[in-house]
Amino acid sequence: MFTSRGEMKILFSAPEKDWADYREVLPAALSEAGIAADLVREAAPGTVDYIIYAPNDTLRDFGPYTRTRAVLSLWAGVERIVGNATLTQPLTRMVDAGLERGMVEYVTGHVLRHHLGLDAHVTNPARRWHPAPPPLAADRPVTLLGLGALGRACAEALAGLGFPVTGWSRTAKAINGIRCLSGEEGLAKALRGAQIVVALLPLTPRTENLLDADRLALPARGAALINPGRGALIDDDALLSALDAGRIGHATLDVFRTEPLPRDHPYWAHARVTVTPHVASATRPATAARVIAENIQRSEAGEPLLHLVDRARGY
Numbered sequence: 001m002f003t004s005r006g007e008m009k010i011l012f013s014a015p016e017k018d019w020a021d022y023r024e025v026l027p028a029a030l031s032e033a034g035i036a037a038d039l040v041r042e043a044a045p046g047t048v049d050y051i052i053y054a055p056n057d058t059l060r061d062f063g064p065y066t067r068t069r070a071v072l073s074l075w076a077g078v079e080r081i082v083g084n085a086t087l088t089q090p091l092t093r094m095v096d097a098g099l100e101r102g103m104v105e106y107v108t109g110h111v112l113r114h115h116l117g118l119d120a121h122v123t124n125p126a127r128r129w130h131p132a133p134p135p136l137a138a139d140r141p142v143t144l145l146g147l148g149a150l151g152r153a154c155a156e157a158l159a160g161l162g163f164p165v166t167g168w169s170r171t172a173k174a175i176n177g178i179r180c181l182s183g184e185e186g187l188a189k190a191l192r193g194a195q196i197v198v199a200l201l202p203l204t205p206r207t208e209n210l211l212d213a214d215r216l217a218l219p220a221r222g223a224a225l226i227n228p229g230r231g232a233l234i235d236d237d238a239l240l241s242a243l244d245a246g247r248i249g250h251a252t253l254d255v256f257r258t259e260p261l262p263r264d265h266p267y268w269a270h271a272r273v274t275v276t277p278h279v280a281s282a283t284r285p286a287t288a289a290r291v292i293a294e295n296i297q298r299s300e301a302g303e304p305l306l307h308l309v310d311r312a313r314g315y
Helices: 016-022 025-032 097-116 149-160 183-191 236-245 285-300
Strands: 008-013 037-040 050-053 070-073 142-145 165-169 179-182 196-199 223-227 248-253 273-275
Touching: 008 016, 016 025, 016 285, 025 037, 025 285, 050 285, 070 285, 097 149, 097 196, 097 223, 097 248, 097 285, 142 149, 142 183, 149 165, 165 183, 179 183, 236 248
Parallel strands: 008 037, 008 050, 050 070, 142 165, 142 196, 165 179, 196 223, 223 248, 248 273
Antiparallel strands: none
16 A cells, blocks of 8 residues: 555645546545545645646635645646746646547547538538549648647547648657657748648647738648637637638637637637537546546655646746
């Protein structure tokens, strides 16, 4: 049985709906990892060893948590908390198998939808018979912006289907079977001529409005844009103009600057936009609980934390 130094106290600092999802699977995961701990919803700050945290919780001041050895976020995105000056403890983000597989399924599903031109057959009130087969995947270049855990999994899945995949990241990476580019010059190369673009970058000051009018003009005319990353990666006005001009043929958007997306937002009524309500992927409590338990176990053993956030980069 793994035992922490002294009596371990873990604070679950998240809305009640999250507690309902984790109240059974998290103790089970901790027990399975051999971690004996008191999992609580409230505690005196000076007694807390670890905080399991959702960025939409009310906790904002981490200063009093002087004993806390790490803050373990339940979310993949940490833009809401990474700039919190009181958060001096190590911070991890959530990357779990369920979230990864969900994102792979969403991205491959919508890439195939646009590649095969399924919309023309799903909605065909004129009963138009137009037997024009789509090109093979090998003839449809796809660019994936972001090569973190989720982006890499999606890039590999698309390459496995036969698409020529170009991946772009801020820093240089190497992935077998993927053309990997980086930096400002690499971004232009990655976008130029792409027929499908998938945005899976974290939101940082450097990535906000990354897809502006100039960059939206680089893909092949009529290209599809899929954004399950962060809404603010895209300049909304520039995208609407590109859609109206036919430079972008269709945009499938799952994330937005304001959520829920306001009912009067132009995206809802635009014929070339598909709105999905932030469902591309989600943290699955059963698999996420095991990631949390493993990180606590690693911390107690003096090992590096998984998915540790780089404060300077913002993710």
